[in-house]
Amino acid sequence: MKLKIENLNKSFRDNHVLKDINLEVSSGEIFGYLGRNGAGKTTSIRILMDVFQGDSGKITMDGEDFDPSLYKIGYLPEERGMYSKYKVGEQLMYFAQLRGASKAQAKKSMDHWSKEFEIEKYLNAKLETLSKGNQQKVQITQAFINEPDILILDEPFSGLDPVNAKVFQDALVEYIRGDKIIIFSSHQMSYVESFCNDIAIIDQGKIVLQGNLKEIKKKMGQGKLRLRLGEDKDLSFLAGRDFFLDEEDIILTLKPTETKKSFLQNLLDMGVDLLAFNDYLPSLQEIFIQKAGDKHEAV
Amino acid sequence: MKQFKTVFGFELKNMLRSKTIIISTAILSIIILLATTIPTFMLWFSPGGDSGDEVNSGFEVLYDNESLEEALSGEFGKSDYTDINSLRAAIQKGEIEAGFVIHDFYDYTYITYDSSSSSMEQFNFEDKLRQLSQQRLFRQEGIDDAKVYEILNRPLKAESVTLGKDAASGLIIGYAFILVLYMLIVIYGTSVATSVAREKDSRTMELLITSTKPRTLILGKVAATGLMGILQVASIVLATLVGVFVNKANYPPIVFELIKDSMTLDTMMVYLLFSVLGYVLYLFIYASLGSLVTKVEDVNSAVAPITMLFVIAYLVASFAMQFPDNGIIKVTSFIPFLSIFTMPIRYGLTSVSLISLLSSSLIMILTLVLFAELSIYIYRFGSLNYGNRVKIRDIFKSFK
Known part of the structure; x- marks a missing residue:
């Protein structure tokens, strides 16, 4: 699968949030989508998920117009939130069904992923009674449930201890083998570096850098x-x-x-x-600061 | 449709399990059961037997002279007190509740410790005294007093024919309708607004709007909350019916006659139609306003405008109960936010032409559709905007 965003623009009243965005994401590898807070990441993700529409531009999947309703999309937003007073299992079932799964499919998927992320013993507990780390795992389970074709993860590692981070990392690597599209957004550059083949950096609504990370490093280190x-x-x-x-x-x-x-x-x-x-091969951190840092920080 | 069912089912299930709703329904039902048993309680506490003639039970009478005592003691009994001071002292000590000092056939003093605004005892005493004094005078003049009373008390044969509706009979149902609908909309309106705001506050909204359409979410939520309210009202109505049925024998028959007269099928249908349409209309607006705030504690100020409008509708409804034929009330019965109360009231208490009824219903339905769409738009807009509270002005500006 190849997801392509071409010349996407979006304005909220006088605020031009996305300016001619072009992105290309291939299945089978994890795509790192980087940008500072307020750069336009969430807006572009929301347009991809059909929460609202772009003012102009085109989104295609394998050359055809992209219809989000034909694909299963899993999303872990940066601003985490689920119903704190409801039982974990019920919520997971609810979100799976909202995304189109039947009751039986939702149950099967929930059982699988709650086992994978070791939260099966909390399915009958209210979310608010769980520790922060476990709540985080519930949120991650929520994104994987219903086996999405497109998985969008915004800061998935925040709040995870090293052991849980490893569990999640393994799950992610395993999942990508199934020819899925994964868009990974994080400010923790070390994770992006270790996972992502392709990256894009968005700054003030513009894509300022895009391509294969190794090649980018090589190019930026040239001379x-x-x-x-x-x-x-x-x-x-x-x-x-x-x-x-x-x-x-x-x-x-x-x-x-x-x-x-x-x-x-x-x-x-x-x-x-x-x-x-x-x-010299620059680190992603250096690349990011150079491309998306304040102007006086730019090299 | 499938996702609507999912949202509807999830919301309804969680509301049905909510302790607040279960407990409040239980308490309300118990209160209603107790309230409907009041006539029975009243019978238990009222003194047994016919006490009509024993005017002076708990009371004492003092006569100013012997001739008075001779003429009246047959009715009021002999006096145990020799003078007014001993009578006063007895009342003061609480030995007796009150006393009457009879000065003449048309002149007496009523003495009591605490006086209540309307004393039945005094009224009965005075009535009896007047009757005895009149009889005495008739006899003195040689008139047959029985004849006189027969003439004075001869009943008129009167019959009143109401061609339209009898306002009095519709009052009980009317007041019950206003009260129930008012409570229903205020409680469940706020509840749906809070529920939306809580989803925004907890950021669950982010997952919800990326999982399904805002339209599905608000429709499912309004439908589930709406049904929950109706279920609660149904359980309270059931409690009322059970209470009234069990205590049926102890109710004055007039109550049933009044209710029976006003409970015609068409009236019930009109009440039902307008309350359900109006209820859903208000719920949509409450839900959309809830989406404008980011914090649950801001819900009250967000819903204040619609609550204010609804309180006005309620006041107009109270006015309509007294003057259902008033020109202003007639006008309000075509204004959707007000007609929720005034059209059923007018229909219940006066005669309303079919064409008025249909046009008011049609206006109501169109408004409902329009506001449902508008609410979906506001909800969509509000659910995506965090940070500062969204102003309605901004939303209208966003229309293109």
């Missing part, structure tokens, strides 16, 4: 080197160069006239005490 020096810290070679420090390392940009080889030769000739000499 840059990561150096680590030994005891003898003679930094005179840095004079007049574009560089910054990343903890112990020096991240340095080559001059247009230089090659990696000629620069290394120079360093060796100057007798610099070099411990490591690598291509």
Whole structure:
């Protein structure tokens, strides 16, 4: 399955929230959808889920107009919320049925996922009586229930302890094998880095970066080197160069006239005490800050 | 439709299990059962036997002179007191409740400790004294007093024919209708608004609107809340019927006659039609207003405008009970938010033409459809907006 959003625009009165959004999400891999608070993530997700419609633009699935009612969609919103005074099991059944499952299907799916996320013993308890972590697992179960074709997860890891995070991670990896579309949004960049092949960064309603994460890193690191020096810290070679420090390392940009080889030769000739000499691959965190940070933070 | 059933079933099931609703229904039913038993209780506490002639039971009479005592003691008994002071003292000590000092055949003093606004004892005493004094005078003049009374008390044969409706007979049903419908709308209106606001407050709304259409959600919720209210009223009506049936023998027959006269099938249908349509109309508006706030505690201020309108409708209804033929009332019986009360009242108490009834019903139905759509729109708009309270103004601006 290939979900494609083309030139999507949305305004709320005078506020132009989404500006010519273009996205491409393929099934079988986890898509990282990143953006700061208020960048337009939730609005675009809501349009995808047909809560409201875009002002212009097109959404297609495998080239055909996308009709959300034909697909099962699971959603874990960032703002968590379920009925605190009702029993967990009843709510899970309710949400599954609202999304089109029959009673029997809902029951079967609930049994499966509550076992997977280890909440089966809480099905008869009221949600408010559960610990925060367990409530979080109920919310996650809610998103997986009814085996959605498209699973949208907004900050799924918040509130999970490392053990539960691992359980969830495994479930996610297992789930993606079933040729599903998963859109994963988080501010915890380490998770996105470890999961997602493709990412998109949205900033002030515009997609500012999109593509394969490895390629993006490679591209953004082009012409840059990561150096680590030994005891003898003679930094005179840095004079007049574009560089910054990343903890112990020096991240340095080559001059247009230089090659990696000629620069290394120079360093060796100057007798610099070099411990490591690598291509520089920026972390997702750095990429994000560069693309979606405030203007004065931009590199 | 399937999802409507899901929402409806979920909402209804959770309301039926709500302790507040179960307890309030139980308490109301018990109160109604007790209230309908009042005539029976009254019989238990009223003194047994006919006490009509014993005017002076618990009372004492003092005569100013012997001739008076001679003439009246046959009726009021001899006096145990010699003077007014000893009589006063006895009353003061609470030995007796009250006393009458008879000065002359047409002149007496009534002495009591605490005086109530209408004393039956005094009334009965005075009546008897006047009768005895009149008899005495008739005899003195040689007139046959029995004849005189026969002439004075000769009954008139009177018959009244009402061609339209008898307003008096519809009053009991009318007042019961206003009271029940008022309670129903205020309680369940607020309840549906709170329920919507709670979903927003707890952010459950986010999941709901991404799982199904807002239209389905509000329709299911209004239908479930509406039915719950009707079930509660039904259980209270049942309690009333049981109470009245059990205590039937102790009710004055006039009550049943009045109810029977006004309980015609067509009147009941009109009451039912307008109350159900009006009830649903108000519920939709309450539900949509509940979606405008983000906190449950703001619900009251959000629903204040519609509650205010409804209170006006209630006041107009009370006025209509007294003046069902008033011109203003006639006009209000075509205004949907008010006609919920005034059309059934007019129909119950006066004669309303079929064409008026049908046009008022039609206006009501059209308004209901219009406001249901508007409520769905407001709900859709409100349910998506968090943060500041949404103003109706913003919603109208969003119409394109």
